Amino acid sequence: MANELLEHALDYASIGWHVFPCNQENKQPLVKGGFKSASTDRLQIEKWWAAWPNAMIAVRTGKDSGLFVVDIDAKGEADGYASLAALEEQHGKLPSTLMATTPSEGKHYLFGYPTDGSELRNTGGTIAPGIDTRGEGGYVIVAPSTMSDGRSYKWILE
DSSP states (O other): OHHHHHHHHHHHHHTTOOEEEEOTTTOOBSSTTGGGGOBOOHHHHHHHHHHSTTOEEEEEOBTTTTEEEEEEOEETTEEHHHHHHHHHHHHOOOOOOEEEEOTTSOEEEEEEOOSSSOOOBOEEEEEETTEEEEOBTOEEEETTOBOTTSOBOEEEOO
8 A cells, every 4th residue: 555655646746736744643744844845756755655655645735736625524513515505505516626535524625726816725614614625825635545544535536
């Protein structure tokens, strides 16, 4: 699995996603500087996964990687799926995009980051209960990363 994680990290870097390793226990960065140290440099990425072969792959969101992520959570009392359904009822469905499931039965919707100079930052439940966003100053864990308990991130192939 370790080589597979490195290969995926390198593949993501090759399309311009800035990656870095995260802890399988708590999703925290394993590198000094955290998401600010994210890189597309092959040698740096190989060094990181040599040091932490089972590390989860994190991708820096925002303008560097060109990503904006809508993060739906369904834990506790905040049902992001119900919130999303209500928002879509009012404003229309989200456009088709790359999606992934998360270990907590949530979902990530990955969109291109705006190129018009506007800045989209992270939000923490301010859009609606159970809906966060990851933009400038944030990151998400991506497939095929696996938590220490065996739960994993998976791309949704439609």
